[in-house]
Amino acid sequence: MENCLFCKIAEKKIPSTIVYEDEELLAFKDIHPHAPVHLLVIPKTHIGTLSDCSAGHAPLLGKMLALAPRLADEHGVAVAYDEDGAPQRGYKTVINSGPDGGQEIYHLHLHVIGGPHPWRHER
Numbered sequence: 001m002e003n004c005l006f007c008k009i010a011e012k013k014i015p016s017t018i019v020y021e022d023e024e025l026l027a028f029k030d031i032h033p034h035a036p037v038h039l040l041v042i043p044k045t046h047i048g049t050l051s052d053c054s055a056g057h058a059p060l061l062g063k064m065l066a067l068a069p070r071l072a073d074e075h076g077v078a079v080a081y082d083e084d085g086a087p088q089r090g091y092k093t094v095i096n097s098g099p100d101g102g103q104e105i106y107h108l109h110l111h112v113i114g115g116p117h118p119w120r121h122e123r
């Protein structure tokens, strides 16, 4: 789609730090990271927002989400269990949708945000 920033990133017309690519998806580093690891997963084809998706998009959406644990592992933030079985590390997977959802770029993207304290929100 013309004048879409993430379409241009997918077409390599705008540079980005690419961390994963296949025929359908691209993952790259967020330019303004909120945490030590902040990656964005996008479909290469233009989809404006999650509300433009329906059941037919389930395989693509599933592929995007399934990429998150692999990226988390490759970037050192995958959930692991210590010797007592307590979970360690971790990350957030976020899709912002629409103005009330905080979406700024209208090309569907999944944030993968993780890393060590102190950035983590208190519970």
Ligand code: 5GP
Pocket (backbone or CB within 6 Å): 005, 016, 017, 028, 029, 030, 031, 032, 033, 095, 096, 102, 103, 104, 105, 106
């Ligand atoms: P949203 O608020 O739409 O969910 O998130 C958009 C994200 O895209 C933001 O975290 C922002 O930092 C990131 N972003 C905006 N422009 C660029 C860019 O040109 N390159 C990269 N790599 N990330 C961008």
Ligand code: ZN
Pocket (backbone or CB within 6 Å): 001, 004, 005, 006, 007, 008, 045, 046, 047, 106, 107
């Ligand atoms: Zn686009």
